[in-house]
Structures are given as structure tokens and as C-alpha cells.
Amino acid sequence: MTAFLNGCFLPLEQARVSPLDRGFLFGDGIYEVIPSYQGVPFLLEAHLERLRRSLSAIRLRDPMGDRGWRDMLEELLARNPGGDRAIYLQVTRGVAPRDHAFPVATEATVFAMVNPIQPPRPETTAQGEGAILLPDERWGRCDIKAITLLANVLARQMAVEQGAIEAILLRDGRLTEGAASNVFVVHGDVVRTPPLDRGILPGITRRFVLDLLEGHSRPVFEEAVLESDLRTADEIWLTSSTKEILPVTRLDGQPVGAGRPGPVWRETLELYQRAKNDARGARVAESGDG
Numbered sequence: 001m002t003a004f005l006n007g008c009f010l011p012l013e014q015a016r017v018s019p020l021d022r023g024f025l026f027g028d029g030i031y032e033v034i035p036s037y038q039g040v041p042f043l044l045e046a047h048l049e050r051l052r053r054s055l056s057a058i059r060l061r062d063p064m065g066d067r068g069w070r071d072m073l074e075e076l077l078a079r080n081p082g083g084d085r086a087i088y089l090q091v092t093r094g095v096a097p098r099d100h101a102f103p104v105a106t107e108a109t110v111f112a113m114v115n116p117i118q119p120p121r122p123e124t125t126a127q128g129e130g131a132i133l134l135p136d137e138r139w140g141r142c143d144i145k146a147i148t149l150l151a152n153v154l155a156r157q158m159a160v161e162q163g164a165i166e167a168i169l170l171r172d173g174r175l176t177e178g179a180a181s182n183v184f185v186v187h188g189d190v191v192r193t194p195p196l197d198r199g200i201l202p203g204i205t206r207r208f209v210l211d212l213l214e215g216h217s218r219p220v221f222e223e224a225v226l227e228s229d230l231r232t233a234d235e236i237w238l239t240s241s242t243k244e245i246l247p248v249t250r251l252d253g254q255p256v257g258a259g260r261p262g263p264v265w266r267e268t269l270e271l272y273q274r275a276k277n278d279a280r281g282a283r284v285a286e287s288g289d290g
């Protein structure tokens with residue numbers, strides 16, 4: 001697999017970063033994950049916008065610029081042809097003697113690689129997955145896509161150890177999000193997800209799903225979701241760029257609703273898949289490859 005590091009494309013196994021990199025020493029950096037279907041990045045503009053927002057939030061100058069990111073991503077995908085890919089890219093504040101304060105005149109470290117996107121297991125679509133509820137013990141700026149993910153790692157590991165796919169997090173009795181996903185709940189035909197604030201990541205898939213539902217006149221609200229709402233939900237979904245929309249059918253070992261993926265999830269996933277295919281078709285037609 002070919003990766004990108006500081007201006008060069010090279011085999012991933014040959015990519016090296018100094019132990020003095022501030023990403024390694026402090027977790028001083030941000031990242032982005034962009035799905036790409038058959039070589040065409042999905043919702044690229046929204047991902048690049050969030051990348052710029054993350055950089056600005058940690059006061060790091062954009063080291064590539066819009067054209068630079070687009071050209072690099074295009075070449076990275078061309079060098080890793082075939083299939084559906086998740087592009088992972090990371091920017092850190094670079095290599096410098098260890099000191100918490102920002103270094104002066106240090107170049108950022110820019111790294112990117114691709115990983116295959118695994119299609120959901122047939123059991124997931126047929127039966128859904130389990131999740132657990134945990135207290136949200138993360139910092140106060142979870143709206144920044146920071147590489148500093150220790151609390152998310154610990155939460156996700158707790159889920160795995162209990163045979164669940166995700167930890168769903170609660171702060172003061174209210175849903176924030178999953179360890180690596182946003183969360184939607186359904187009661188009857190009403191869909192809800194917590195509003196954006198500093199406690200959750202503005203998920204690209206979250207926004208896309210909200211727009212899809214609004215465009216199809218489904219009652220959908222960005223409002224507080226309580227622990228009791230999760231425990232009485234007919235459906236719970238996780239959304240992320242790699243999970244897309246995933247049905248949670250067991251919460252802390254108890255069935256969610258009927259204990260099977262629900263009808264609102266099914267309908268929404270169908271809209272999502274259609275929109276994804278349309279976007280891919282439009283891009284291919286635009287580039288004249290089609």
C-alpha cells in the first residue's frame with residue numbers, strides 16, 4: 001500500500017516519523033477520515049471543510065491548501081487502485097524539542113494512507129449489533145477531530161470486551177455520541193439526534209443523514225436525548241463515514257425495540273445508498289470517465 005508523508009508517496013512500511021513528533025509526544029494533531037467508493041471520494045467538500053475547521057481550532061496553519069489536499073488525495077487513490085477505501089489523513093504540529101508551548105517555525109507533519117472499507121457483515125444487516133452505555137469521560141472539545149483519543153479507545157475497548165460494537169456515551173444523563181460514531185434514536189416515526197455543541201463531533205454522515213431525512217419529510221429533530229430515551233427507543237442507529245448507518249438492536253444486553261433492525265433504519269439506509277450511488281455516478285460523468 002502506498003502512503004503519503006510530508007510531500008512524498010512511499011510504501012507504508014517505509015514511512016518513518018521522529019519520536020520527537022508532537023503527535024507522538026502530546027497527541028498534538030488532528031485527523032480526518034474520508035470514504036472513497038471505486039476511487040471517488042464521498043462528500044469530499046464537507047470533509048475538507050471539517051479538516052480546515054480542525055486545523056484552525058488547534059491553531060495550526062493549513063500546510064497543503066485546498067488544491068494541495070485535492071491533488072494529494074487524487075494521487076493517493078490512483079496509487080491504491082480498486083475497491084472502496086477509507087482515506088485516513090493526519091496533521092500534527094511537527095517535530096520539535098519536547099515543550100508544551102508551540103514550537104517556532106516548525107513544519108507540520110502530514111500523513112495519509114488508505115484502508116479497505118469492509119462492507120457490513122450480513123449478520124449486522126440481518127440482526128443489528130450490540131452497544132453499551134458508558135459515562136462520557138472525554139475532554140471539553142470533542143467537536144475537534146483531534147488525534148488525542150485515549151478516552152475513546154478505553155470506551156471502545158470496554159464495548160469489545162462485552163461483545164458489543166460500540167460504546168454510547170452519556171454526559172449528565174444525556175446522550176453525546178458513540179466512541180467513534182454519532183447516534184440517532186427513533187420513537188415511532190420520529191428520529192432524533194443530539195444537537196451540535198462542543199461535546200460531540202460534527203459528523204459528516206450525521207449531517208448527510210439529517211439532510212436526507214428532511215428531504216423526505218421524515219420528522220427529525222436535533223435535540224437532547226436522555227438515557228431513558230435510549231432505553232425506550234424503537235430503534236438506535238450509529239452513523240460514521242465507515243459504518244454508514246448501523247442498527248443497534250441490543251443495549252447493555254437488552255433488546256432495542258423489537259430487537260431487530262427497524263423499518264425507519266431500512267428506509268434511511270436505502271436513501272443513503274441511493275444518494276451514494278448518485279454522487280458516484282455524477283462524479284464519474286463529470287470527469288468524463290463514465
Ligand SMILES: Cc1ncc(COP(=O)(O)O)c(C=O)c1O
Binds near residue numbers: 202
Ligand atoms: C467521536 C466520533 N463521533 C462521530 C464520528 C462520525 O463522524 P463521520 O460521520 O464524519 O465519520 C466519528 C468518526 O469516526 C467519531 O470518531
